[in-house]
Amino acid sequence: MSKHSIQVTSIYCNATSESGITSGDEVYLVCQADGGLPIRVPGGVNASENMKKGDTWKPDNLVLNFEYEVLVTLWDHDLNYDPNLATYLQSNDFQPGIGSGSKRLSNLNGADYTISYTYID
Template sequence: MPKVRIDRIECQAQKDAKGEAEIWLLAQSDGGMHVRYPAGPVAAQNISEGGTWQIGDLELEFEGCCNLAIYEQDLNVDISLTDFQGCVSFMAGADDLVDKIATNGSDSSDSGYSKYAVGFTNLG
């Protein structure tokens, strides 16, 4: 069964008014249960543009596909009040070797623009 380890998230661009985003991850493998990382309901990692969040202990196993979404929290508990930052997908049979780019699709001149590189290792 394919498995990837998320090694790091690099903030390449973000326009948070505070200059620092509080991000967290939401993974879903093969349409199953969602997994939040970090696990706490308000847990997040502060990251500024140019910064890197070293992870290394998040492993995702899947048969067909795994999606990993990045959200910006601003200390809101309600997921509907968080800001979507981008998403990447991992597919069975793909021998991806380079970072995947997650962006929210906004234009770089937009006040809500974000871009993150997701560093990972294929484990099998």
């Protein structure tokens, strides 16, 4: 039984992983609560959100329930025909009692995203 919840309210693109190479990142999330089955947002093998610098993605009602922790990982899905070639962007591990706020996530490839969230319980 889940004791805690967060809602991912938005993801803001400060910079893409392919700045100047392509038109942006094709971002999707993989969320995994307490080591359980991962869920993909948006759902579907080829679904993603095209993000360019300055874009904000507001996932529809993305509430994640957990007891110990929930891992949210951002991926860049460049090639629609092969999900195995997705590029890892960054991740954050949400834990009980973190409060609401935002977390800036960046990597050595230039990807720089800010994830905003509301701690519900």
